[in-house]
Amino acid sequence: MKTRMTDLFGCRYPIQCGGMLWIAEPSLAAAISNAGALGNLTSGNYNSADDLRAAIDDTRRLTDKPFIVNITTMPSIRLPVELLQDFFRVCCEKKVTALEIAGAPVDRFLGPEFIPMAKEAGVKVLHKVGTVKHAVHAQKVGYDAVTIAGFEEGGFPHMDNVSTLVLVPRVVSEVDIPVLAAGGMANGRSLAAALSLGADGIMMATRFLATRESGVHANIHKVLMEKKENDTSLNLQSLLSAFGLQVRALSNTVMRQVAEVEQKGGDLTDLLPLISGERAKAVWKEGNAEEAMLTIGQSVGLIEDIPGVDELIRRMIEEARQALDEAVGLLSDDEGALPRKNSA
Template identity: 40%
Template sequence: MLQTRFTKLVGVEHPIVQGGMQWVGRAELVAAVANAGALGFITALTQPTPEDLTKEIARCRDLTDKPFGVNLTILPAIKPPPYAEYRAAIIESGIKVVETAGNKPQEHVDEFRKHGVKVVHKCTSVRHALSAERMGVDAISIDGFECAGHPGEDDTPGLILIPAAANKIKIPMIASGGFADARGLVAALALGADGINMGTRFMATRESPIHQLIKEKIVANDERETELIFRTMRNTSRVARNEISTKVVAMEKEGAKFEDIRELVAGARGKMVYATGNSDEGIWSAGQVQGLIQDIPTCAELISRIVREAEAIIRSRLEGMIVQPQREAAE
C-alpha cells in the first residue's frame, strides 16, 4: 500500500483520484472508484438542479460506504448556476471532501471549511496554487498542459509544473494531466506530488457512464488525437480531435469570435456524444494520455493494477538501480 499525505488527509487507501468531469462524474463511476479504495468526485453541475445533486449523492451512498467527494467548478457565465444552492446541497448531504475549480473560490472555501469540509482546489499554475493555499484550501490538484479540459494559458507540462509547485506548496498536492498507469504514479511521487488525478483514463472503464463506442475511441486514439480550442480567446480547452474541433480551430485561425462558434461548441452537443456514441456529434474533453490507454477495465482492476505495478517499479526497478561503489583493490 502506498500511503501519502493525501491518503491520510481524505481517508482513502490509494493515492489516486477520479476528478470531476462534466457528464461523466456520476454515481456509478464514483462509487466504483471509492469501492476500489481511491477517491472519486461527483460532478455537481452535471446535475440540472441542487435537488438533483442531493439525489445523486444519495444514489452514490447506496452503492458505496467508502469516502467520495463532489466537484464544484466555478465558471464565468452570463447567467451563472445557483452556486450557493449547490454548495448548500453538498454541505447538507454530509460530503466531507470537495474539489473546486475555475474562478477564485474564496466564498465557497470559507463556507465549506466552516462546516468541516476539506477542499481540494484545481490549478494550472504555481501562482494560482499559492493563491489557493493562502485562501485556506486543504490540498492542491495541479494540472499540466497535457490535461483534458482547461490547461490554462502558460503551456507548462507536468514534468516542470509538478516539481515547480512542490518546491513552494506546503499542503498536499495531487498531480493531474497525462496520468494513466503505474509509471505515471511513481513519476508523480518522485516529482513531489502526493498522488495522481485521472480523468480520461477513468472515462475508459466499464463503470464509466458514457457510450461504449466513445470508450473504444479513446483506446483507439493515440497521443496526437486532441485539439486546443479557444486559444485565440485565452480560454484554452483541450478536447478530442474530431470534425467539429478541427473546424473550430480552423475558424479561430480565420478570426472567428465566440459568437461564430457558439453552436458548434454547445454543451448539449457534447453531452450527446456520450449518449449516442457518435464522436463527431460535438465537442468532448480528452487528454493526450489517450496514447497510454490500451483497455477498458473495471475501476477495481485499473486501480489495483496501478498500485501493484507502482509498488513493483519502486521495489525492483528503482531500488535495483542503487549499487554500492566497489572499492579499488589494495595494491
C-alpha cells in the same frame, strides 16, 4: 499506500478521479470509491441544488467510502454563480468528504465566506490549478490541498503550456499543503513518477472514461483505445484567454471547424453551436466521436484496454510498486552502480 492525500481524504489509494461533465455520476463515483480511490461526483451534471442533493444520496447508497464533489467555477449560462453557491452550500449541509474546485478561486468567484463555511462543516476543499501562482494563492486563502494540472490534461489547461513534469516539483517546493499531480496520468508508472516528483497522489480523468463503468457508448471506448498521444488539440483560446485557459479535446471534425471559426475571427455566437455541452452529452451516449467537442487528455495515448475500475486500480498499485522497486534497485553501493550525487 499511505500519503498525505490518503490521510486527508480517508481513501485507501492516492488516486482521485477528476471532474467529468456528463460522466462523473453516482455509479462511476461509487465504483471508483469502492475500489479504494476517490470517486468524483460532478455538480455540473445537475440543474438544481435539489438534483445535486439527490445525486449525493444516490452515491451514498452505492458506497460508504469517501468521494469528492467537483464544482467548476467558470462563467456559464446554464450554471450561474448563484447556483454554484447553492451547490457549495448543499455539499456543506451534506458534509461530503471534499470539494474539488476547478476554475476561479472560491474566495473571488463565490465569495470570501465560502471557504470558512466548508471548514465549519468539516468539508475539505481542494483547488485544481494550472500555475504555481494559483497554487500559492490557494494555500494562502485556506484550501486544504491543490491539484496541479499540466497542459497535457484534457479539459481546460492553462495557456502557459507548461508540462506536469515541471509543474509538480515547482508546486511541491512552493506550498506545504498536499499536492496532487494531473495531466498525463494513466497507469501505475504515472503514479510512481508523480510520487517521485514529490506529489502526494494523482488525479486522472481520461483513464476513468476508458473503464467499463463510465457509461459511454462502445464506439467511444474503441476510439479511446485507438487514439494516440498526438490525437488531441488545443483550441478556444479566442474565448478563454481572458481566463488564462484553453480547451484540450479530441482532434476531430468539430474541432477542425472550431479552429476555422477561430481563424476567421468568429465569436461566441458562431462557436456555441459547435461546442455546446448538450452536443457532447449526446455523443458520449450515441458514439459518433466526430460530432462534438470531446475533452480528452494526451493520456489517451497510454490507454490500450477498457478494464473495470476495480481491476484498473489494483493493476495501477501493483505497477507503481514495481516501478518504484525497480527505481530503488538502481541505487546501490555496489561497484558499477550509478554514481551517487556529489560522488567524485
